[in-house]
Amino acid sequence: MLLQNLDVLLLNRLICYMVLGMKHPLSVGGNRSCYLCIWRNPRSPPLTLSSLLHCLVSAVSVRSDAKMTFYDDIYPFYILQRTAFIFSTRLLTIILVFLVVAVGLLLILPGIRGKSRVFWMFRIIISLFIGAVIVALNFTSDWAEASVTTNATYKSFSNAVINADIGLHVGLYGINVTLKGNPVVQFNETINYNEVFSWHDTMAEVYEDALERGLPNPILYIAEKFTLTSPCGLIFQYRYSGRYASATLWTAFCCWMLANILFSMPVILYAGYMMIATAAFIFFSMASFSTIMNVPQCVFSIGTASFEAEYSHSFWLALATGVLCTIIGILVVMFDFLVPEKIKEVFSVDMDSDEDDDVSYGEGYMNSVFIDGVTISPLPTKLPADHI
Numbered sequence: 508m509l510l511q512n513l514d515v516l517l518l519n520r521l522i523c524y525m526v527l528g529m530k531h532p533l534s535v536g537g538n539r540s541c542y543l544c545i546w547r548n549p550r551s552p553p554l555t556l557s558s559l560l561h562c563l564v565s566a567v568s569v570r571s572d573a574k575m576t577f578y579d580d581i582y583p584f585y586i587l588q589r590t591a592f593i594f595s596t597r598l599l600t601i602i603l604v605f606l607v608v609a610v611g612l613l614l615i616l617p618g619i620r621g622k623s624r625v626f627w628m629f630r631i632i633i634s635l636f637i638g639a640v641i642v643a644l645n646f647t648s649d650w651a652e653a654s655v656t657t658n659a660t661y662k663s664f665s666n667a668v669i670n671a672d673i674g675l676h677v678g679l680y681g682i683n684v685t686l687k688g689n690p691v692v693q694f695n696e697t698i699n700y701n702e703v704f705s706w707h708d709t710m711a712e713v714y715e716d717a718l719e720r721g722l723p724n725p726i727l728y729i730a731e732k733f734t735l736t737s738p739c740g741l742i743f744q745y746r747y748s749g750r751y752a753s754a755t756l757w758t759a760f761c762c763w764m765l766a767n768i769l770f771s772m773p774v775i776l777y778a779g780y781m782m783i784a785t786a787a788f789i790f791f792s793m794a795s796f797s798t799i800m801n802v803p804q805c806v807f808s809i810g811t812a813s814f815e816a817e818y819s820h821s822f823w824l825a826l827a828t829g830v831l832c833t834i835i836g837i838l839v840v841m842f843d844f845l846v847p848e849k850i851k852e853v854f855s856v857d858m859d860s861d862e863d864d865d866v867s868y869g870e871g872y873m874n875s876v877f878i879d880g881v882t883i884s885p886l887p888t889k890l891p892a893d894h895i
Contacts, residue, residue: 638763640828653674686698686726706750762784
């Protein structure tokens with residue numbers, strides 16, 4: 508309320524005196540640049556503290572003939588740029604969980620004797636590796652990737668052109684769009700973005716939010732290709748193929764858990780069948796994701812360069828894991844038919860659990876020392892009266 512009652516001209520002179528170094532706050536002469544934001548229209552809203560701070564920043568920038576910045580080129584009174592994506596917390600959690608389980612199981616190895624210790628070590632490591640890969644593939648963002656280095660306009664309503672590495676990373680639950688400048692610091696700003704656009708959210712709302720935040724043009728251009736109004740229709744291709752691929756991967760994870768349970772029971776043959784089923788569902792997930800390549804691809808053109816998405820690390824890792832599960836399953840089934848006793852011995856399964864009723868203890872002998880002096884009398888029988 509106090510600021511609203513101050514005389515605008517007097518307040519203007521006070522700011523010029525404090526910031527621009529005028530001889531006297533009421534002097535007529537001075538730098539006219541101090542009027543650029545204090546001069547107000549009588550119909551304008553009343554003067555507030557935020558408008559006063561804005562005037563102070565403008566005055567300092569006029570005096571120093573440079574942009575008002577803090578340390579590391581961070582502009583005051585603006586939202587700080589978010590730190591670029593480094594590593595997925597979901598993937599980190601999955602890795603830590605499986606590492607803890609692996610360490611706990613490996614601690615029992617000193618209690619296993621003989622050559623079985625080495626077999627158990629490889630069994631634990633390979634099994635947990637397969638399980639960790641199946642779970643992690645649901646949350647990775649590199650099933651398909653595309654990247655290009657080019658010159659592009661930085662932001663809207665600006666003629667600034669930057670040289671940057673632009674990348675598109677496609678996962679089962681969304682996409683990541685990266686933008687990293689060459690060099691990273693250009694135009695007094697750190698250009699290092701990694702924006703996530705998830706299928707769980709409405710792409711139209713996510714795109715509008717990106718527009719409001721003022722993201723760079725290359726990121727907005729790629730994100731627009733995945734909206735419902737885009738003629739490319741990428742949202743339908745990638746979202747539905749990703750959903751079916753994720754569903755089959757979770758089914759493969761259930762088959763993997765059943766296989767590990769059956770390996771601890773005297774039904775090794777069915778454990779091998781479940782490993783083959785695990786491989787089959789992994790291949791089904793790959794086939795589901797591959798359907799995005801059967802439709803006409805949308806070409807991304809930024810600046811003078813263009814690129815298309817291609818299979819990347821997660822796709823090939825799924826293929827390798829599926830082949831590994833297939834080999835394990837076929838070997839277990841084959842050995843169970845050829846040498847069933849040996850494979851049960853290798854997996855430390857009790858082979859005599861089903862033969863307890865057929866155990867023969869051989870002939871028995873009585874010790875005569877214990878029966879000396881013992882008179883065995885016949886049991887009395889009571890005959891019926893009609894037989895006497």
